[in-house]
Amino acid sequence: MKYDVAIVGAGIAGLSLAWTLNRQGKSVIILERSANAQGASVRNFGMVWPVGHPLGEVRDLALRSREIWLNVAQQANIWADPRGSLTLAYEEIEAQVLREFMHEAGNDPAVGRLVSPAEAKQICPSIRLEGLRLALHSKTEICVDPREVVHLLAPYLTTLGIEIRFATPVATVEEGRVILSSGDVIEADKVVVCAGPDLRDILPGVGPAAGLIRSTLQMMRLKPKGNSFPAMGVHLCAGLTLGHYANFRNCPSLSKLKAFHSVKWPKQCEEGIHVLVSQHRDGSLTVGDSHDYGDRTLPYISEDVNQAIINALSEFLDWSEFEVAERWLGHYNTAPGQFYSWVNPAPGVWSLNLFGTGMTLSFGVAERVANELILA
Numbered sequence: 497m498k499y500d501v502a503i504v505g506a507g508i509a510g511l512s513l514a515w516t517l518n519r520q521g522k523s524v525i526i527l528e529r530s531a532n533a534q535g536a537s538v539r540n541f542g543m544v545w546p547v548g549h550p551l552g553e554v555r556d557l558a559l560r561s562r563e564i565w566l567n568v569a570q571q572a573n574i575w576a577d578p579r580g581s582l583t584l585a586y587e588e589i590e591a592q593v594l595r596e597f598m599h600e601a602g603n604d605p606a607v608g609r610l611v612s613p614a615e616a617k618q619i620c621p622s623i624r625l626e627g628l629r630l631a632l633h634s635k636t637e638i639c640v641d642p643r644e645v646v647h648l649l650a651p652y653l654t655t656l657g658i659e660i661r662f663a664t665p666v667a668t669v670e671e672g673r674v675i676l677s678s679g680d681v682i683e684a685d686k687v688v689v690c691a692g693p694d695l696r697d698i699l700p701g702v703g704p705a706a707g708l709i710r711s712t713l714q715m716m717r718l719k720p721k722g723n724s725f726p727a728m729g730v731h732l733c734a735g736l737t738l739g740h741y742a743n744f745r746n747c748p749s750l751s752k753l754k755a756f757h758s759v760k761w762p763k764q765c766e767e768g769i770h771v772l773v774s775q776h777r778d779g780s781l782t783v784g785d786s787h788d789y790g791d792r793t794l795p796y797i798s799e800d801v802n803q804a805i806i807n808a809l810s811e812f813l814d815w816s817e818f819e820v821a822e823r824w825l826g827h828y829n830t831a832p833g834q835f836y837s838w839v840n841p842a843p844g845v846w847s848l849n850l851f852g853t854g855m856t857l858s859f860g861v862a863e864r865v866a867n868e869l870i871l872a
């Protein structure tokens with residue numbers, strides 16, 4: 497059989513693209529090397545996070561993606577909680593950046609609302625009130641559980657007629673063909689590689705040509721010590737995140753904020769740490785992360801880095817009811833000033849790489865690139 501499209505990789509990029517193409521009547525096969533997906537799509541916070549994207553086109557893409565996420569989650573019986581987020585400012589310079597951001601947004605309540613410490617504490621009783629100056633409350637964020645989402649999505653896609661072959665590593669791709677490591681060949685009019693950073697094994701020249709840089713992150717899961725746990729109700733982040741996400745990039749006080757953080761949080765700045773927290777249905781917290789860039793990162797989890805993440809977390813969350821249950825590394829490709837990479841390195845062959853907010857953007861990006869793919 498010859499398929500309309502063959503996709504390599506059953507992470508969120510491959511699955512969301514397959515879902516989109518299926519809706520447009522295309523026959524699709526997905527080839528996944530592992531017995532179940534184990535890449536960035538199962539290692540993340542599960543944050544669908546529109547508020548982290550710059551106002552305008554990219555935010556609109558994130559919001560469109562959010563809309564599709566909620567629709568697909570309902571169809572596929574995937575837990576998706578539209579809980580919103582709080583960005584907490586414990587320093588005056590951080591509060592200033594939040595004010596500048598909302599000024600740029602024209603104080604549009606659809607983007608968010610600046611709330612007092614007391615109101616922030618009402619929204620999320622778990623946060624530390626001491627020293628809190630201001631918070632940004634946004635209602636657009638969703639929480640999904642990355643440990644279940646791609647594993648529920650894949651069987652759902654098969655019910656729609658999409659073929660998915662697990663434990664099927666791909667060796668290389670070329671016009672009209674996917675060549676498996678077994679030597680078997682799958683024929684397809686168009687081939688899309690959605691292999692995350694392992695794109696380099698299949699199409700070695702594409703990453704360097706597209707300016708892709710591998711990012712390695714350290715993460716941890718905290719589980720409640722007792723049976724009862726405080727439900728946080730929102731995703732949380734604090735001052736260090738202001739220097740990381742592109743939504744704050746136009747704020748005039750950003751460089752002052754970064755200089756301030758380099759003195760207050762030297763280890764965190766050195767390790768690219770900003771702290772995000774999501775809470776899942778069992779009460780556990782996913783906490784991270786650090787960022788190490790380049791291909792030469794070693795596979796070791798550093799206790800120093802874990803401690804620096806915990807220290808920054810302790811500024812805004814009393815986590816004494818929790819203990820560290822798991823730690824892991826995650827990887828994605830990234831490129832300065834971009835949010836994903838979509839390239840056509842050879843006739844009939846495309847590569848889709850999602851970056852640091854790929855869970856958020858997945859379905860929106862899939863819709864955009866599927867339209868291009870069909871017209872190509």
Ligand SMILES: Cc1cc2nc3c(=O)[nH]c(=O)nc-3n(C[C@H](O)[C@H](O)[C@H](O)COP(=O)(O)OP(=O)(O)OC[C@H]3O[C@@H](n4cnc5c(N)ncnc54)[C@H](O)[C@@H]3O)c2cc1C
Nearest residue numbers: 505507509529535536537540543666692826853854855856
């Ligand atoms: C620690 C961490 C936290 C994050 N948190 C968030 C978040 O909260 N919100 C957000 O929006 N984004 C987040 N991201 C980003 C997001 O997770 C990624 O952008 C997204 O999951 C990438 O999806 P993907 O399908 O491109 O890659 P992956 O999930 O890595 O999937 C690639 C798949 O390709 C397969 N593959 C590779 N090579 C081959 C081959 N030769 N043959 C067959 N199959 C192959 C792999 O086995 C894998 O299953 C986070 C990322 C990390 C690492």
